[in-house]
Amino acid sequence: MPAKKENKNLGSSLKKLEEIVNWFEEQKEVDxxxxxxxxxQGVELIKxxxxxxxxxxxxxxxxxxxLDKENIK
Amino acid sequence: MVxxxxxxxxxxxxxxxxxxxxxxxxxxxxxxxxxxxxFDLKDSDGEPAVLNCLIFRSVYKMMGxxxxxxxxxxxxxxxxxxxxxxxxxxxxxxxxxxxxGVLQKAYEFxxxxxxxxxxxxxxxxxxxxxxxxxxxxxSSRYGEAIHDFNANLENIGFKIKFFDSRVEGQxxxxxxxxxxxxxxxxxxxxxLVVIRGGGSxxxxxxxxxxxxxxxxxxxKIPVLCGIGHERDIPLATLAADKSVSTPTAAAQFISxxxxxxxxYIYNLQAKLLNSFEELLFYQESKLTQNSEEIxxxxxxxxxxxxxxxxxxxxxxxxIGQTINNQKENLAKSTxxxxxxxTMAIDTANQQIKNCEEKIKIQDPKKQLRLGYSLVFDGxxxxxxxxxxxxxxxxKLQFYKGSADSQIKKIKK
Numbered sequence: 129m130p131a132k133k134e135n136k137n138l139g140s141s142l143k144k145l146e147e148i149v150n151w152f153e154e155q156k157e158v159d160x161x162x163x164x165x166x167x168x169q170g171v172e173l174i175k176x177x178x179x180x181x182x183x184x185x186x187x188x189x190x191x192x193x194x195l196d197k198e199n200i201k
Numbered sequence: 202m203v204x205x206x207x208x209x210x211x212x213x214x215x216x217x218x219x220x221x222x223x224x225x226x227x228x229x230x231x232x233x234x235x236x237x238x239x240f241d242l243k244d245s246d247g248e249p250a251v252l253n254c255l256i257f258r259s260v261y262k263m264m265g266x267x268x269x270x271x272x273x274x275x276x277x278x279x280x281x282x283x284x285x286x287x288x289x290x291x292x293x294x295x296x297x298x299x300x301x302g303v304l305q306k307a308y309e310f311x312x313x314x315x316x317x318x319x320x321x322x323x324x325x326x327x328x329x330x331x332x333x334x335x336x337x338x339x340s341s342r343y344g345e346a347i348h349d350f351n352a353n354l355e356n357i358g359f360k361i362k363f364f365d366s367r368v369e370g371q372x373x374x375x376x377x378x379x380x381x382x383x384x385x386x387x388x389x390x391x392x393l394v395v396i397r398g399g400g401s402x403x404x405x406x407x408x409x410x411x412x413x414x415x416x417x418x419x420x421k422i423p424v425l426c427g428i429g430h431e432r433d434i435p436l437a438t439l440a441a442d443k444s445v446s447t448p449t450a451a452a453q454f455i456s457x458x459x460x461x462x463x464x465y466i467y468n469l470q471a472k473l474l475n476s477f478e479e480l481l482f483y484q485e486s487k488l489t490q491n492s493e494e495i496x497x498x499x500x501x502x503x504x505x506x507x508x509x510x511x512x513x514x515x516x517x518x519x520i521g522q523t524i525n526n527q528k529e530n531l532a533k534s535t536x537x538x539x540x541x542x543t544m545a546i547d548t549a550n551q552q553i554k555n556c557e558e559k560i561k562i563q564d565p566k567k568q569l570r571l572g573y574s575l576v577f578d579g580x581x582x583x584x585x586x587x588x589x590x591x592x593x594x595x596k597l598q599f600y601k602g603s604a605d606s607q608i609k610k611i612k613k
Contacts, residue, residue, distance in 0.1 A: 138332050142462065145469050152476035163480045170473045177466045181459060184358030188351065190342070191364045191383065 265411035353452035373407035399429025408435035427451030
């Protein structure tokens with residue numbers, strides 16, 4: 129199911145993003161090159177997450193009840 | 202127009218078909234068959250009145266009410282005349298208990314029973330997935346609930362499959378069960394949402410129905426219940442994997458992981474950029490500090506350079522002077538040495554001369570020249586007459602020449 133995969137990606141992207149933010153907080157002295165690399169990764173993740181969270185109209189569909197007329201056994 | 206019996210009964214049945222009704226009465230004369238249960242419904246007071254009723258076992262089971270003689274109920278159903286014996290009977294589709302006390306008792310009894318079974322236990326509840334997108338919605342298309350739900354759902358592209366179901370009274374039971382069953386068998390929904398606005402205790406009976414409660418507990422898809430209620434919590438709510446008290450709250454719950462994440466992402470982004478900014482600022486200040494330090498060091502070098510040169514110059518001149526001094530010293534000392542040497546030699550010469558003088562003075566030949574003579578006995582010089590004897594031959598040495606002589610007389 130593609131939707132599930134996407135969800136997983138949003139969840140895992142969030143996790144990765146958290147890890148990056150924590151990484152910054154944990155480092156006492158950050159190398160600028162490393163920091164820049166992490167920020168680049170972080171920005172990509174943010175972009176992705178935002179695209180997943182962008183406002184998209186919900187789809188609403190009523191189920192056709194093929195069994196409606198049938199008696200319950 | 203004249204009908205045959207059969208035709209007339211058919212005509213009546215067509216008319217009766219739309220005559221669905223709810224009828225209150227007392228159960229009597231229960232007759233249980235394999236697939237159907239027959240019973241009479243009669244008024245408990247007033248003039249005698251009886252309705253023949255039948256209920257399919259499947260429906261009976263779903264209603265979750267154990268029929269007893271004298272039990273007061275409200276049945277819902279449709280009349281029909283069974284032609285072979287010409288009897289009108291009600292095909293029962295729902296049964297409700299009547300009277301608050303009875304309902305309460307039934308509720309308490311079922312609650313205890315299901316509790317004992319562990320149907321409401323937290324450990325058997327499934328987790329509502331984070332970031333769900335496919336939602337199975339179960340409610341009435343006529344109710345406010347569905348509107349409230351949609352209005353409060355975040356627009357992030359949820360795919361909502363809506364299953365219209367009755368939600369009032371016992372008639373709702375088969376619909377609810379069918380809906381849950383359908384989603385589990387035919388959909389890929391990630392969460393089922395069962396909602397209904399608040400209502401009277403009686404109107405919520407479907408959500409206290411054993412079959413419905415079991416269907417919710419048995420759903421493979423996690424179930425979120427948002428059923429408004431005033432007093433006792435509907436048993437369906439207890440059995441659901443997650444429960445909130447209104448349809449609006451259900452929509453908010455479904456949306457919350459998304460909505461919170463929007464804010465969360467924003468926070469993470471701010472944090473990330475702040476961290477990086479801090480890093481850059483730190484590095485910049487470090488750089489400034491370093492360059493300041495370098496500048497200071499350089500300037501101190503610039504500052505010290507003339508001094509150093511001066512110092513070097515001084516040192517060089519000192520060295521030069523020392524070398525010159527040494528040279529001079531050397532020259533001087535060479536001269537002194539030479540002088541001393543010459544002097545020593547002169548002194549030595551003088552001394553030699555003196556010695557020569559002395560030696561010259563002491564020379565015996567000089568004495569001889571003055572007229573003195575030497576007397577030898579062989580090689581020995583005679584200094585004492587006692588050394589001589591008469592007749593002894595001696596030698597006389599003069600300044601010029603010598604003579605041999607013989608001793609005649611010795612005078613001591």
